[in-house]
Amino acid sequence: MTANEDQEMELEALLSIYEGDECFKEINSVSFQFRIGDIDDTKAFLLDITWPETYPDTAPQISLDAFFNKRISGETKHLILSKLKEQVEANLGTAMMYTLFEWAKENQEALMENHKPVVIAVATSGDGGTSTSKKKEKKEQLTxxxxxxxxxxxxxxxxxxxxxxxxxxxxxxxxxxxxxxx
Structure with missing residues (x-):
């Protein structure tokens, strides 16, 4: 089988497995997002995976750069990516998306055990109060x-x-x- 036939078969399998699952999202025929954990969970993260032309013979591109992951520290992202790359290398040459997603789900606690949510910048003003980096819009004063x-x-x-x-x-x-x- 050619790489494109393998990709088509895997895509069909993924769509049937994750039909109706809000954690899985097909961006296009070679790019997917999968959320590990609940939306409200501070230890949840979103995997962005893109298939190169020669996938599954070459490794997919895995990214944690989505806005959803803004509260995850760089160290934790690096750990998750390195562990996922180990799984990719173990499954190279086979359809591995389902395996990666399920492995990440099962190992979410271990991957996020050292996770401390990143705090969005809050500056302290001189009068002891706190102000965020965004300025509040002033409403027009009416007579x-x-x-x-x-x-x-x-x-x-x-x-x-x-x-x-x-x-x-x-x-x-x-x-x-x-x-x-x-």
Missing amino acids: KSQKRKIVNKTDNKGELPRGWNWIDVIKHLSRTGGKDDE
Whole structure:
């Protein structure tokens, strides 16, 4: 069999095995994502796997660079990748995706035992309070009369009536002029 036939057969098998499984996602015919653990779990991680043209005779490309993995330290990512590469080398030449996914699921605790969630940057300001690196958007301050006008325009549900922002066509044309005024 050629590499493409092996890939087609493995893809078909993966789609039938993981049909309806929210952990598995096919990005395209040679690229997949598989989440190990629950979404809420701090020890969960997402594997990005891409097949080269000669897969399964050559190793797939495995990545942990997904945004989902932002809270995992670089050391833990390196450990996971090195252990997965050992599994890849042991299964080289055969369809190995299912084996990799199941191995990662079974060994999640061992892979993540030294995991300490990475804290997103929080800076302390001079007054003792904390502020995040993102600036909060300031809401526009409205005067009492502006607020009153908004309330008067809305109905009892707080919604604006249909057509509140429509342009009065006659008034608009009288100000701008029509085609005949040229």
